[in-house]
Amino acid sequence: MLIALCYGAFLAALPVDIFADRDNYFExxxxxxxxxxxxxSGGIHKLxxxxxIWLVLNSLIGLLIEPRAAVRLIIFFSASVTAxxxxxxxxxxxxxxxxxxxxxxIIKNFVIHLRQGLAIAIFLMGWFSDNHRRKLILIGLTPFIHASFFFVLMLLAMVFIYQRIRFAADLRNLLTILSASALGAVLLVLARFVGARQGVSQETFTEKASGAGFLLWGLLVCLMVLQGQTYLRRYSFAVTAILFYLCIYFTSPVAGRAFESTIPLVxxxxxxxxGWRRMAFLGLFxxxxxxxxxxxxxKPLMGFAPGM
Structure with missing residues (x-):
């Protein structure tokens, strides 16, 4: 806990104005x-x-402290809890x-993507909770903090269904690939239909699909498959998250941001x-x-500066 608090305090103590998108969070x-x-005013579905929940939290925090202190508080909480x-x-x-x-x-979720960092922290609080009701509530709140967790909940539902039906790991992975491919094809259409900001403003999520990320995670998921059936059952969510990312990498601008929400568990x-698979994972990552x-x-601030 002490190390985690120091990590959060270090990131929160960094100059608050020097990172990208900070004016947006002040607003x-x-x-x-x-x-x-x-x-x-646009309808309950748009709300x-x-x-x-992100907006409600900001409204409450804004009543108590000034914007720069509020941003520091969000960074400190998210980084400390995740660590x-x-x-x-x-x-x-x-x-x-x-x-x-x-x-x-990982660190960019606590210095740039503050909304996503907060959602990741709340998700981990639920994921590792021993109380089933608390687990469901906390995980269920996350899409209303950052929309990428709608995809995470879809993946969790897929894993749950496949496990209940007791599909073999190879069949489960094949179904994941098919489901992810179909979902990736309609993501933006669904976002526009329900009025989500991601459907209107795609640049928030746009990622340059250079292929490097695809190659890295393609190799890493191969290592996981080679680990065996017992491993795949235990870490089925992490494997499913990687497969989902790979399936929509070249077709959907939300691929990277949705996958970042699962990085801690991956x-x-x-x-x-x-064995050699662990060494290969460490070397590649x-x-x-x-x-x-x-x-x-x-680049200024390793590319985390405004305008980079």
Whole structure:
């Protein structure tokens, strides 16, 4: 807990104005009540598909503290909670996890994508809860903090159904590929239909599909499959999340952002690999992130500055 609190405090103490999209979050603190009313005027469906809990939380925090302090509070809570659950769940890999927490794929959710970082923290609180009702409530709240968790809940439902029917791992993975491909084809159409902001403003989620991420996670999911049936049953959600990402990587602009919401659990699954597969996972994951950091080393704040 002490390490997690230090991690959150370190990120919250960074200069609050220097990262991308901060003005947007300052506006959320100040104008969330207005945004809520605007969504409500468009119908109850528009309200519930545009992250109302995030807006309510910002409205409440904005009544108590000024915007910059509010942003620091959100960063501190999200980063500390995420770090705590990762480190507590897998203490024998504490040094690897501490390294991963500073990699771009994870840390950007606490310095740029604050709304997603908060949703990830709430999701992990539910995922690791021993109380079934609390688990369902916390996980169920996450799509109303960040819309990417609608996809996460769909994946959880798929895994639950396949496990209840007792499908074999290979059949389950095939069905996941087919389901993900079909879902990816209609995601933006559904978003526009219900009035979600992602359907209207795609640039928020747009990711450059260079193929590097596809290659990395394609190799990593192969390692997981090679680990065997017992592993695939235990970490079925992580494997399903990767397959979903790979299926919509080149066809949907939401692929990367939706997958980022599952990264903490995918990392834990990767660390559970054994033998040469574990070494390969560590080499690929660390190497990929170091390469990303090297390519962005000449950019202000490693590419996290405004306008980058």
């Amino acid at each position: 959320f603190i100040q104008f969330s009540p207005v945004i809520l009313l605007r969504h409500l 519930f598909t545009n992250e109302p 705590y659950y990762l480190l507590r769940t897998n203490p024998k890999n504490i040094w690897w996890l501490l390294l991963f927490l500073f990699f771009p794929q 990392v834990l699954a990767g660390l559970a690999l054994t 660390v190497g990929f992130n170091l390469l990303v950091m090297a390519l962005n080393s000449q």
